[in-house]
Amino acid sequence: MREVSLFRLYLLRAMYLLVVVGLGMFAVPSILRHAGQRELAQGIVDAMLLAFWLLCIVGLRYPLRMLPVLLWELVWKVLWLAMVAWPAWRAGTMDADTAENAFNCSLVVILPFVLPWGYLVRHYLREPGDPWRNERTVPAGEPARTVFEG
Template identity: 55%
Template sequence: MQPVSLTRLYMLRIVYLIIAVGLGLVIWPGVIHHEQPWSVAQGFVNCMLAAFGLLCALGIRYPLQMLPVLLWELTWKTIWLLVVALPAWRAGPLDQAMMENLFAVGIVVIIPIAMPWGYLIEKYLKQPSDRWSRSVSN
């Protein structure tokens, strides 16, 4: 497997940093100091985003080991764009809330630019999987 270039590693670190700082500024103040109880949905969203921000902070140090976190982000945002935003856009003008969410989700475009696709294909698609049973064949 070819090593990932230092440039690509720094690109990944920048993506992790942008996400970690962004969520740190937007989500964590509310996690630490929220005066009223959250709804169940809002609690799920805020806690998941807080955890995602922490994992991205870890990705600054370990950019390749934390790639599944970025893959999750890329996957769910792509699905959201296809099954929520695109049909809404086709149905007519987007309301203010949809436009704000579209902008927030649209930032996902930085992930495929930084992603080391060759490494990802070798590591997650071509590499043999972990064993499924106790027996080890030599």
């Protein structure tokens, strides 16, 4: 039996595909065509979008292994909406660029319906974390204790 249903895996793949096609049509061509130097902030945005796009391509094949990529997308968009768009809208100072970005970010509302929350809870909250140090085995005959390599 699978931990995540085949239907849920197809939903995840559809989400990755939406990102791959969407960014592939609108953002990636202009990023790759850009010649010369970029401003610092635009360079950071372009590099992150390109990295996100490439990781979503990998997510088509490995939808569960790449879940942190979708979680990152969910978290940053919710934070941006809460920290930038919402205050600007409440203050009546939202300009056209902010409104456009807010609309694009608001599409993240479909992501919580796609994510396999049971799987995420089991593997990211309940499962023990990875060790911080290497454990060595204690030779036979010595008292049982945990020995860590430094």
